[in-house]
Amino acid sequence: MTINIILLGPPGAGKGTQARRLVEDRGMVQLSTGDMLRAARSSGTEMGKRVAAVMDRGELVTDDIVIGLIREHLSAGGQGFIFDGFPRTLPQADALGELLAETGMQLDAVIEMQVDDEALVRRITGRFTCGSCGEVYHDETRPTKVPGVCDVCGSDKMVRRADDNADSLKTRLLEYYKKTSPLIGYYYAKDRLTQVDGLAEMDQVAAWIAQALDT
Numbered sequence: 775m776t777i778n779i780i781l782l783g784p785p786g787a788g789k790g791t792q793a794r795r796l797v798e799d800r801g802m803v804q805l806s807t808g809d810m811l812r813a814a815r816s817s818g819t820e821m822g823k824r825v826a827a828v829m830d831r832g833e834l835v836t837d838d839i840v841i842g843l844i845r846e847h848l849s850a851g852g853q854g855f856i857f858d859g860f861p862r863t864l865p866q867a868d869a870l871g872e873l874l875a876e877t878g879m880q881l882d883a884v885i886e887m888q889v890d891d892e893a894l895v896r897r898i899t900g901r902f903t904c905g906s907c908g909e910v911y912h913d914e915t916r917p918t919k920v921p922g923v924c925d926v927c928g929s930d931k932m933v934r935r936a937d938d939n940a941d942s943l944k945t946r947l948l949e950y951y952k953k954t955s956p957l958i959g960y961y962y963a964k965d966r967l968t969q970v971d972g973l974a975e976m977d978q979v980a981a982w983i984a985q986a987l988d989t
Contacts, residue, residue: 777802777854777987778879780861782957783887784950785943786898787972788979791910792887793856795980800853807859810843811835821846841869848877862954867961884961885983887972891947897973898943905931 777800781789793804814822815829821842828835840860848855861867874881900913906929911918919925922932937946961967968986970979 777882778857778874779854779882779987780857780884780961781887782884782954782961783972784889784891784894784954785946786894786901787887787889788976789858789887791976792885792979792983793858794908795976796856796983799980799984802854802856803847803850804856804858805844805847805860807840810840810847814843837866837869840866841873844870845873845877848873848879854882861957864956864960867957881966883968883986884957884966885986886958886967886969887979888969889972893973894947895940895943898938899940901938902932902934904929905933 779796779802781793783789790806793806796802797804811825811829814825816822821839824839825835825843828839844857844860857870861870871881897912897915900915901910902913903910904924904927907924907927909924909926910916911932918932922930924930924932937943958967968982970982970986972979974982
């Protein structure tokens, strides 16, 4: 069964981790805005040239370009799509709804991963990832078994995001609450919203998401 979902939540809520599990367990396709833009920029296609031109000018990529990239990926098919990082605003949500309708698809669920801000700061400031495979770790709650070595692929290339600090996170949270949190009410009104505790154990969060998708 093909299922299309949105993962909603502030930075650090665990959207990327749960998206990877859905990709592995269900064969879904993760549509990450950042990944799509980076891939398009280096693709050499007409859309890629538009993306590169905008980014080279230091401007924000417009909604119509992002929707165009999503349209290209939807045409490739799959076992369902996970929208990660899009939509971020109400106009983007409307645009996505129109695109899905045009392509004969529908949005089946929106999973809001709820978090406590103070706990989120602790989670983010201790977070690091494997630069090779993207596996996520934490200084306190999920360190690597061998210090500095990825449990999954054995790489020693560990990286921390430059903005994974308390001050940057507060700025990103403010941006989320101003622009993205209105989507919670938007999708609730459309009877698509399911809320889960994003700070629970990863396996428990995954179980709640699976239950929501299989209901």
